[in-house]
Amino acid sequence: MSIAREREQGTFDQLLVTPFRPLEIMAGKAVPSMIIGTIQATNILLVAQLWFRIPFQGSFVVLYAGLVLFLLAAVGIGIFGLLDRRHHAAGDALQLPADHAVLAALRIDDSDH
Numbered sequence: 001m002s003i004a005r006e007r008e009q010g011t012f013d014q015l016l017v018t019p020f021r022p023l024e025i026m027a028g029k030a031v032p033s034m035i036i037g038t039i040q041a042t043n044i045l046l047v048a049q050l051w052f053r054i055p056f057q058g059s060f061v062v063l064y065a066g067l068v069l070f071l072l073a074a075v076g077i078g079i080f081g082l083l084d085r086r087h088h089a090a091g092d093a094l095q096l097p098a099d100h101a102v103l104a105a106l107r108i109d110d111s112d113h
Helices: 002-009 011-016 022-051 060-083 088-108
Strands: none
Touching (some): 011 022
């Protein structure tokens, strides 16, 4: 949301005239979200193992590699969706169909029944 707000206020254009390249600016916007996502996933994993005593089988390396790929995709889609929006309402209007698409995809895979 900070990108949409900065575009509305004109501060995003001010960032673009700084010595930083646009890729560096976008990385500066994406990395904090990815760090927060990694911390949240680690907390969930710790609670599952230590509090609920759910054993973990598998590789932590594979788990975190998949997590990083997921976070890259999620943050990338979020930034892409906000880059060309002039107002928050436009981004909100597109968020609802995206949420429904994700929920529908989760319901489609019903292979257990």
